[in-house]
Amino acid sequence: MTGTGGVTSAKPAGPLAPRNGRTTRTEPSRPVTGGVTRTEPSRPATGGVTRTEPSRPAVTRTGGGVTRTEFRTRRAEEAGRYLGDAYGLSLRLGAATDGPEYSLVRTDAGAFTDGVVSLPARIEFSTDEVTDLTVVAVSAGLFERTTAGVDERFTAGDVLLVRPGGRPCFARHTGTRCATVNLSAELLAEAAATANPRRPGVPRFTGTTASDPSLAVLWTRTRDFVAETLTTGVTSPLVLGQAGRLLAATALTVFPNTASAEGPLPADTRDATPGTLHRAIAFIDANADADISLADIAAAVHVTPRALQYAFRGHADTTPLSHLRRVRLARAHADLKAAGPGAGVTVAGVATRWGFAHQGRFAAAYRRMYGTSPGATLRG
Structure with a gap:
């Protein structure tokens, strides 16, 4: 899955920002019950019919432009709607029922965004052509994808790019848990200029998977290091700047691209x-x-x-x-x-x-x- 903040700084997920022409409201941070839907008792004004309120994401703004959003729900329809908005996807839940918990925990640090998403049921989605970069590290379940007539399957331990080269794709998640990282075009261009000044600008990624299994491990360790840094609540521009550049440089090392080092x-x-x-x-x-x-x-x-x-x-x-x-x-x-x-x-x-x-x-x-x-x- 991928975010919508590749070219400019990523915005908070779901109902925190306008999407697709629909203006929504930014709610202040408030205590929530883990994002699980709440059912109010029957009221005479509604003829005795119960009303189920939608889950609200828990939002924490730690300052320095860093925002943490946590969303959890057991309602399949609500999960599909929220995750579709959060990641800019045309999303459909296949035979999904209420019960298992869907979740998205996301930290927006401006030039990059780190997230962990849990999809207990089968979810299918399609994407349009985009140029932003999202790296996905699968830790559980099955992720299948079809791009340009090529079928791929990814399981725990695999690391991949989503929507590489701006190509549309169709994909499905089955009981998947994965960590996602969105990198802005500015970060990638800076990393590419450092790696190869002969090829300025945003690099084009020519492969969707790590060039070597050891590089997949390198990405996972680097992402985990940055995620640990974010959990401290740090908002120092020096720390966040270093973290973003580290992720971008690692992406250029892990995945084939046009900024590969030359003599x-x-x-x-x-x-x-x-x-x-x-x-x-x-x-x-x-x-x-x-x-x-x-x-x-x-x-x-x-x-x-x-x-x-x-x-x-x-x-x-x-x-x-x-x-x-x-x-x-x-x-x-x-x-x-x-x-x-x-x-x-x-x-x-x-x-x-x-x-x-x-x-x-x-x-x-x-x-x-x-x-x-x-x-x-x-x-x-």
């Missing part, structure tokens, strides 16, 4: 000079608190990303992003040392500010660098 350009080696290194270090020092990428650093010093990598490797025995992480770690160290008693500063807050979402990894890197723990530095 170096003559300028890549010619521009890998000490001067390039020094200008890049100055840019990083001045912008370490901003959400900057490898492509941003290279553009600032007027070289290709590959030339920048060669300069750091050849003259500093490191990489541009490793140096950026080291600078941010030093800034975090300075903040911890400068924090006075009672100032309300926390290790978690300082780490997140400088782009470190996972406290355990931050603490380990901090100890390697400074020989002590972040907490000890904060306590003085």
